Amino acid sequence: MLIAASQKDSAFPPKGYIVGAPKCGTTALAHYLAQHPQVAFSKPKEPHHFATDLPGLRRSTSLEEYSAFFTPSDQTRMLIEASVWYLFSRTAAAEIMKVRPDARFIIMLRNPVKMLPSLHRQLVNAFDEDEADFAAAWRLSKDRAAGHSIPKRCRAPSTLLYTETAAFAAMLQRFWQVVPREQTLVMFQEDMNADTGRTYRRALDFFGLDDDDRAEFPRINEAKRARSRLLSYAIARGGPIRELASKPLKRALGLKSLGIMKGLKRANAAPVSADPVSDALAAEIAAHYAQDLAQLAEMLGPEIPPGFFPEQRPQTSKISPHPLTSSAVREPG
Secondary structure, three states: OOOOOOHHHHOOOOEEOOOOOOOOOOHHHHHHOOOOEEEEEEEEOOOOOOOOOOOOOOOOOOOOHHHHHOOOOOOOOOEEEOOOOOOOOOOHHHHHHHHHHOOOEEEEOOOOOHHHHHHHHHHHOOOOOOOOOHHHHHHHHHHHOOOOOOOOOOOHHHHHOOOOOHHHHHHHHHOOOOOOOEEEEEEEEEHHHOOOHHHHHHHHHHHOOOOOOOOOOOOOOOOOOOHHHHHHHHHHHHHHOOOOOOHHHHHOOOOOOOOHHHHHHHHHEEOOOOOOOOOHHHHHHHOOHHHHHHHHHHHHHOOOOOOOOOOOOOOOOEEEEEEOOOHHOOOOO
């Protein structure tokens, strides 16, 4: 056992996972859970250790490295992490079940017409996407699936396939082939927006954690743009070099974090309003995902909240719907 703990659920590897989808409320839920006294949350939040098919996103390649991301206390009852591409990954679920067959997974979903532009903005901010216009990036999906028009700095090319990254039914079907359904909890950002406290307490109950009577739920991970792209790049991609320089100082001072990067990120972030998606593009996205969403409705039925399904407008999709084929893009590594 790599960590000492008084209760079984504190054992490594972690038992709790928030596996995506990206831009569906996962960061906010992770933030709230990380403050629960019975949780030791991974730092970084998204290690993607088990996504072996997305090597550019992995923050660790050995269990020893991975275990260092968790710092349990005497109160800890569960280790949790939140790698939002685990649901999309073709390997993560199986890899986790090999080492932790009793693992529990929270899956969060969102209206694809709202999720995809938000994901695009995040990928631009993370320097994985070099096409600033979402409509243009959406139309590049077919070329990118064939291995063309991939940005040089993109860590995981398959994450740029916007015609696949919201295929929730296909992902759930694949996930449930490996993970017993009763070990998963599917929730929706629409429900979280309507009643954050209820969504949070559902997560606590699913993970077997006590209600900590949390009443305040500040907004987390709101849309931002970088004031300085150069500074943003240094923050986003300079982690290994920073860690090499800061690790001795943190060890000497007995600190987990110096707080410098958090301060720089706050200072460099400026709020930005969401870019509206045209009616024509919204209809195209809805048409493209119509079959997948119909399957999702059959799978989850009344669990799906109002506002999740895109409004259907009469518009012919210019990109033919196709099954999830992210393996068509070869990941570097």
